[in-house]
Amino acid sequence: MSEPIRLKTPLKDADVEKLKAGDKVLITGVIYTGRDAAHKRLFDLLKEGKPLPVDLKGQIIYYVGPAPAKPGHAIGSAGPTTSGRMDAYSPRLMEIGLKGMIGKGMRKKEVIEAMKKYKAVYLAATGGAAALIAKSVKKADIVAYEDLGPEAINRLEVVDFPAIVVNDTKGNDLYQQGMAKYAR
């Protein structure tokens, strides 16, 4: 295993274009949380031509609905949710400048194609390692859709958030590569 690549948000095309499927990364900076219900609202706003509550240009969305924070903690346990449910919305968000998505599980072909077209990457965090991942989150503030409870959009300040590149800007897919390597 090679050393992890350090990523600082916001990301530029050059930052994501150098990433290859299988690369380990450590992310530092601001990332935004968002899952099913928040994605639908963002998507609907774009459809109506209205402004979004957060500027997603160069940003990363982390598919997570955190557990409530205990007193003295920045956030509760916060592992990734299944990304496939966001497939219907992701290409549109990449079109307006979203550069990264963190989740777990497979993406549809259309989403992988959109990553090539708009220069974006899909990263996997370890599903279920939610208490461990929460350690890299230093601050969490709700910035939109508080009424959605765990599905609200949070602005997270993270330091060395661990992830691995699954889909890069060239169309490679770590899930397929990994499975092919170990299948018998």
Place this chain on the structure above:
Amino acid sequence: MREVNAKQITEVVRKLCIDSNLYLGEDVLKALDEGEKKEESPVGKEVFQQLKENARIAREEQVAICQDTGLAVVFVELGQEVHVVGADFNAAINEGVRQGYKDGYLRKSSCHPFARTNTKDNTPAIIHLSMVPGEKVKITLAPKGGGSENMSMVAMLSPSEGIEGVKNRVVEWVKQSGSNPCPPIVVGVGVGGTFEEVALTAKKALLRPLGQKNPDPQLAAMEEELLTRVNNLGIGPQGLGGRITALAVHVEMIPCHIASFPMAVNINCHAHRHKEAVI
């Protein structure tokens, strides 16, 4: 007749909600140890180490193992000599869930199917009640996350497909599920019964401790073969490629109609959570 106060049921459910979501069982920790040793992929080994470290942090800091603390699935075996007094039995369980998810800082994941508005207290619980002889109440809490639950299936096969038909469908289903249910997974397989009972049978198969085989030799052999075949898929920990896709396959079987051959698959992620208590 033994009287059990509903308040006691609420208190037990409250504690089980918290304990099941914070403390990973010894059988699962042992399976993660064994999986790490057997795993050949370096990334896969690292995933196992992360999961063990995660379980340690959850236990020591008393935070949820996974942010998806699930819908509260509650199995109750109610002794027929027990008389529940003081409040509505179902309401007592739901009150326990309400308190447990609040006091344990657990995520509330229950919502309206169409509007997707959160019920904000993780109720209603999914309650499976069975009446048994005796004067005890056994409550098992099995929080079920959405990611693994979404990778469930029920199929009404033709009896002509036989045991091979079931085995092939299980392997094909796990393959299709890929990285989605957070491997390494535990695979629960139900065979027989009716449409609704086979699904419940698959879910109950997940309650058996890891490392314990089905006492029926034919089903034990089926479990072993399925585990090998599933692990030969190469999906590996988190779907990143590797030897260990599943920690175990559990099969449970009940008789079915002469015209039917139902089967179901219910998958649990590595956060294979369940805790029980007896009142």
